[in-house]
Amino acid sequence: MTLEVRSLTVRFPGPSRRDPEVTVLDTVDLTVPTGRIVSVLGPSGSGKSTLLRAVTGLVRPTAGTVHWDGQDLTTVPPDRRGFGLMFQDHALFPHRDVAANIAYGLEMKGLDRRTVASRVAAMLDLVGLDDRAGARIDQLSGGEQQRIALARALAPEPRLLLLDEPLGALDRVLRDRLVNDLARMLRQVGTTVVYVTHDQDEALAIADHLVILRRGRIEQEGPTEEVWRRPRSEFVGRFLGMTNTFPGRIVGGRIDLGWTTLDAGDHSRAGEGNPVTVMFRPAAVVVEGPEGPGPRAVLRQRQIRGDRIQGVFGVGPGDDVVHVDLGLATEPAVGDTVTLMIDPAQVATAPCP
Amino acid sequence: MVPAGFIAVLFVWPVTRIIARGLAPGGALDLGVFGQVAADDHFRGVVWFTIWLALVSTAVTLVAGMPAAWILGRFSFRGRSLWRSALLVPFVMPTVVVGTAFVDLLGRGGILGVDLRDTVWAILIAHVFFNVAVVIRTVGDSWARLDPAQTEVARVLGASPWKVFRSVTLPSLAPAILAATAIVFLFSFTSFGVVLILGGPTHSTLEVETYLQTTVFLNLDVAAVLALTQMVLIVTGLTLAARLDPNRRAHPVGTTVTGRQTLRRIRTARQRLGVTAVLGLTGLFLALPLTLLAVRSLRSDGGWTLEHYRGLAEGGTTLFVSPVSAVVNSLMFAVGATLVATVVGGLAAAAVGYGRGAAVKLTDAALMLPLGTSAATVGFGILITFDRPPLDLRASPWLVPLAHALIGIPFVVRLLVPAIRRIDPRLREVATTLGASPWRVWTTIDAVLLRRPLVAAAGFAFAVSLGEFGATSFISRPEFPTAPVAIFRFLSRPGPANLGRALAMSTILMVLTALSVTIIEFLGGSELGRGPSSATPTGGGSPTTQEPPEMAATGGRP
Structure with missing residues (x-):
């Protein structure tokens, strides 16, 4: 049947x-x-x-x-x-x-x-x-x-x-x-x-x-x-809501995004030195204080998305931004500096086309 | 195949015969008759008068129809839909009925107190009466589909109301205006009954002259030349109109909306006054002649009487048979013509509506040919074609309903093809996946949805046959006169008794025609964009804003 x-x-x-x-x-x-x-x-x-x-x-x-x-x-x-x-x-x-x-x-x-x-x-x-x-x-x-x-x-x-x-x-x-x-x-x-x-x-x-x-x-x-x-x-990642996508490279068991590195885990099977696309959802990121271990980020914008707030953070020296689910939090304010904690278990990678 | 054969035998062959007779009366090419006609001042005058009359009639009709088109296209008011439907009544009235009404209205002793009989004014007024509905409905419906946001944007950008009309509204309406112009011109150009009845002996158009040369002077060669001349002029005129059509350009002007409310309520007193005045005057102009016709048919010597109707039951010297039997003939012919037109036209519509590709487009165009040809040409062609073996049908009373069917077929096709195409193909697909075989899909979906349009088409064919006068006047047998032929006979005889009978018979014909039109509007209402048989269940929207310019497509008259 x-x-x-x-x-x-x-x-x-x-x-x-x-x-x-x-x-x-x-x-x-x-x-x-x-x-x-x-x-x-x-x-x-x-x-x-x-x-x-x-x-x-x-x-x-x-x-x-x-x-x-x-x-x-x-x-x-x-x-x-x-x-x-x-x-x-x-x-x-x-x-x-x-x-x-x-x-x-x-x-x-x-x-x-x-x-x-x-x-x-x-x-x-x-x-x-x-x-x-x-x-x-x-x-x-x-x-x-x-x-x-x-x-x-x-x-x-x-x-x-x-x-x-x-x-x-x-x-x-x-x-x-x-x-x-x-x-x-x-x-x-x-x-x-x-x-x-x-x-x-x-x-x-x-x-x-x-x-x-x-x-x-x-x-x-x-x-x-x-x-x-x-x-x-x-394509699939973006279609299913992974709004954060960055080019990365497998270096020594970690994924190098330029502005931060993530634990590669089984993503390292893409092969040492190979380029990959790194994707994660806004909900995969947690905001921590300015002295946290993660990469530093500055809040540029607070966008209200239905019943929750999404923060747009600038990371690294360039124009890279990370979208972060802030839930209902009133902090941080635009201009504040924080650090971001990206849950490696929620990260997906795809071979670069 | 059946429709193609029908059109070939009853239309293409006769037209070919006219061409042959016109160019080669003796069997070999001989332009002698042509030269003779071309050199004759009388015939040259007829040609010029035909063109002049058509141009002036068209211009006057356009001007007369625009105010009501504006109101129909821009305002919503109570009774709008009814008023719009009622416009169809004068449009489908038999020419002899309208002719009779105007003879009475504009003649000596008419209530207007002016005698316009045998003047060009009478003809012009009758032409406007007939055709103004084409302008009002075609342009008005197109107006109603215009997106009001366009004019609002233009106003915000700083254009005055007049400037907006000139630069936005008018260009958007151009296709509809042009379509209406082409139809009105065609009708005015081929107008027969009106000119014959109201024009008197001094006003003759190509159409009337063809008839006179055939029946009075028995000069068939000259008649053939005249009919041929008319065909050439019509083809030239329609080609010119098609060239002007803005739809041919890559980007049509203006956008239209469907299903959205474009009409506004009447708010100010000035608007109310304007709407009332225009609708009132237009309504009066259209209703007065027909109403007076009915009233006058019941009056004699200042009192109410049925004597004109009683007169119909008596025999007389005017007809070979009693006038009542002419009405019976008309009804029988109409039933026969309706059957033939519905079956043949239905088959043709199915071929065109369900098919696709170049062959279908060609068939579609070929089916419309009889529409662009004048009634006199059809009648004359049939007369000179079926007068000898292999088909000598002159003595057969069946020639008349067959000719009527030929004229009715384009209407049937024009009403059915859009109805077929409007059936959402997904309805058939859903039915199929629910287990319906192709035959059951047809019987449970298409056949049911097409029932109303089919009845409407039959009603139209019936009305066409009932009022047909042009072609009939060539081929009707004296022992089987139709009602319009009988009315014409009464009108051409002197005396109040004959006029009375013409009035009475016209009233009967008017009522019968009005009945078939009512069927068209109420059952075929969907065709004109209304009613539950609209094939898309969710396709709501205001009923009047989404309809195609049906009259432009179906244009034509008994």
């Missing part, structure tokens, strides 16, 4: 004569075991949606295969794959009411009316909209539409559910609330899920397994927390 995507390549006709073809997906391999929630994360244009559409069969791949449980589905039409799909802007049927939208997939299965009705009721219950069964689509709020689209996709019990930016059309506040609801509902039904998004917070909150896509290729994949802690490229 596993989705296996092998060497999937999709090319589209290019926009001009000079580029007759655009490669949207380039030999992508992906394995999704049953019950797993896999998030495909990448900036816009990275090929996320195309990957989804190729898995559902809405896009015919140029090369490569899609297998489910060992069965080759590459040439099976999308209506016979038993996969569910949910779009960013929901694509609810405007000519059907809420219940009829949810019932659509069940009707296509040829289920009798009673079964359809009870399944629709169960789905409405799952998404918490029991009272909206008879509502017209244009009477629903954005959040409600999103839930109905999920209910419609889940109703026929798809063996695989694919979600394309399911929260993308909603505003920030609503998203933050719904991301938890969505994670709960997905785990409750236990379906295998591929969740496509460009929003790292969403992906991190929902997924067991992370796939980072960049320009049609998989840049990194693995269990969510491992990818989050150990990005293997500057």
